[in-house]
Amino acid sequence: MVEQTILSFFEKDHRRLDALFERFQELKHDNFTEGEQFFKEFKYGLQKHILWEEELLFPLFEKKSGISSGPTEVMRQEHLSILRVLRKIAEKVDLNDFSTDGEEKELFEILSRHNLKEENALYPMIESSASLEEKKEVFKKMEAFSEERYRY
Ligand SMILES: [Fe+2]
Ligand SMILES: [Fe+2]
Structure with a gap:
């Protein structure tokens, strides 16, 4: 990940x-398995x-900005909403039920607003305030996450 920026x-x-x-979304009705x-x-x-x-970027943002509630707290709350809707879709998909248009729309709306806020405020702040060493440390730790923590 050389030359890569956090942003x-x-x-x-x-x-x-x-x-x-x-x-x-494109595949789910025509090619069930691939979808x-x-x-x-x-x-x-x-x-x-x-x-x-949550484990690497937000703590770094909190450390550099000195703000431990506020922006990161809002982002963590939004993650909970995102994960909740994601689970609702997953439960249906597991039952081969693809009537998930409503949940998909909901997820898309939360996620696009959320991502924009991160891209416009949070990531640039980390990018400009963290040292090269701190950023390298983030990338190093990112690779060390074990699969069972997110492949569920
Ligand atoms: Fe996020
Ligand atoms: Fe993000």
Whole structure:
């Protein structure tokens, strides 16, 4: 992950996850099995992304800004809503029930607003205030997350 910035890496991960979710939406009615695979990749990826943020990025933001409630607290609350809707979709998909349009719309709305806030405020703040060492440490720790923590 040389030359990678926190801002660009996490923005790219948002786009990657959006694309997986869109593939699921496109495929779910025509190719059930493939649709489900895309949903799983999306779900695991999003759960991992959220863990990275809550355990590495948000603490770094809190340390650099001196603000431990407020922005990160709002982001953590939104993660709970995101994970709640994600679970609702997963429960249906597990039963081969793809009548998830309503939940998908809800998830898309929360997630797009949430991602924008991170991209416009939180990530740039971390990018500009954290040292190169601190950023390297984040990337190093990101690779050390065990799969069972997010592949569920
Ligand atoms: Fe987030
Ligand atoms: Fe994010």
